[in-house]
Amino acid sequence: MTSTLKVVLAGCGSITNAWLPVTKEIEGLQMVGFVDLIEDAARKKAVEYGTPDAVVGTDLQKVLDATNPDIVFDCTIPEAHISVTLTALKHGCHVLGEKPLADSMDHARKMVAASQEAGKIYAVIQNRRYDPNIRRLKAFLESGAVGDITTVNSDFYIGAHFGGFRDRMKHVLLLDMAIHTFDAARYISGSDPVSVYCKEWNPAGSWYDHDASAIAIYEMSNGLVYTYRGSWCAEGLKTTWECDWRIIGQQGSVHWSGDQNMQAQVVAKTEGFINPYDDVEIPSEPAPLKIGGHHGLIRDFVECVRTNTIPETICTDNIKSLAMVFGAIESAESGKTVDIRW
Ligand SMILES: NC(=O)c1ccc[n+]([C@@H]2O[C@H](COP(=O)([O-])OP(=O)(O)OC[C@H]3O[C@@H](n4cnc5c(N)ncnc54)[C@H](O)[C@@H]3O)[C@@H](O)[C@H]2O)c1
The missing domain is CATH 3.30.360.10 (Dihydrodipicolinate Reductase; domain 2)
Incomplete structure (x- = not known):
């Protein structure tokens, strides 16, 4: 039987329309928290997703403390990717974040180092x-x-x-x-x-x-x-x-x-x-493998978390594109x- 993985979404803007339908199709994913600087945006997403009882907030750390998830999906703006990723990794979560990995090379290196120190996956949506x-x-x-x-x-x-x-x-x-x-x-x-x-x-x-x-x-x-x-x-x-x-x-x-x-x-x-x-x-x-844009990439990431393997868009590789x-x-x-x- 597939074990359940709890997920918190950080950033509830337009790109999440490419993410959330996918999470419904992947067996064993449970959306437990929605975070956005604009609380209404987070609440709206939780309701839209069909989980009005999920924890909603503007502070990622507080939502992580309340929900203890396995995974954080980072759909915030590029400038926020570093704070979301470092907070999530520190909490022991795997992270899948929107492109670009970071808003500077200095931030990118810090994020890669943090994922290695935490022993958790940090991968990037490079959907194309x-x-x-x-x-x-x-x-x-x-x-x-x-x-x-x-x-x-x-x-x-x-x-x-x-x-x-x-x-x-x-x-x-x-x-x-x-x-x-x-x-x-x-x-x-x-x-x-x-x-x-x-x-x-x-x-x-x-x-x-x-x-x-x-x-x-x-x-x-x-x-x-x-x-x-x-x-x-x-x-x-x-x-x-x-x-x-x-x-x-x-x-x-x-x-x-x-x-x-x-x-x-x-x-x-x-x-x-x-x-x-x-x-x-x-x-x-x-029968091509690794297709399906956001869908295929999110599916592969979840499989890597489950099997303790390395996704193709792992931060240590994606940083070279950045x-x-x-x-x-x-x-x-x-x-x-x-x-x-x-
Ligand atoms: N892969 C693709 O093809 C693709 C396409 C479009 C956008 N993107 C990427 O997706 C990301 C988001 O883009 P978008 O178009 O959804 O932007 P958006 O402005 O619609 O949404 C971003 C949301 O993040 C929230 N936010 C900002 N800082 C935050 C923080 N610290 N904590 C929590 N929430 C925070 C904002 O309030 C906003 O609701 C960007 O990195 C962008 O480059 C990728």
Whole structure:
């Protein structure tokens, strides 16, 4: 029989709509507490969820003391991730938190150290990894069909009119969105960042207060080069939210539109000025593991808590994706190439 795991939710804003329906579908999860700086928001969530008797409050520590949960789900704003995570780990809870891991590298390192000291899991929702298309692409690349990967490019162009806090935010594209892309680049390439040069700017006519466009060149481990070009202020011909990708291997290339569309060509034989190429089918995964966005990731996390195993988006790994964000920002601010450390 599946044992019951008690859960407290911290932060009861809009993203919890992607979390709470999932928790109902996972056997043996019991929501025992709801915390938000705005008490009404926490109470509303408890009622909506169908647990009006759950403990509700504005102070995480008090709710933890009253409920003694096994897990804390952190859906607060990035600036609050450190306090929520440290409080929860100190209380002996495992933590699954929304992206980004932290609002600075210094905070991120403290959180990783705290999870190691506590011997508890701290993992991050990097939901775009749990997408069947990226899993299909990765399986194809791992088959060696295009040879060793040397170069990865990604383009992200969406004219997004949010109209809220993002319009006023500094480094909005890099901080709020590019973490998904950088994490995908690490996953697709199987490599980690070494250094970055980044140029950030705000295009003329932008509806953002600060830079909403960026181009970054990363040197990755294994000598691989990864380039990112992106903008949230680009009208027309929009890419998918997953980006438009080109992956170049020693024997061929793959183009992935970020959705189900992907093509590959490999060298048919070595001959002439430009070699002849074969189109190669990229097989669909018959039963892909690790898919389902928030749903799949939360399910895997709970399974890891139960079986004492390590989730794919564990903080010790996810911090490398975060380091790509803060490396790019440091480079954009200094105008210099920056070594990336985590
Ligand atoms: N994975 C994704 O695709 C995705 C999409 C959107 C947002 N997010 C992330 O989800 C997080 C929350 O975003 P949102 O859109 O729900 O924001 P939101 O503003 O709608 O909700 C955040 C809530 O957290 C509460 N809060 C703030 N500090 C708190 C604290 N110290 N303790 C308890 N509650 C606190 C706020 O009162 C608010 O109700 C962010 O980290 C964001 O980057 C992820």
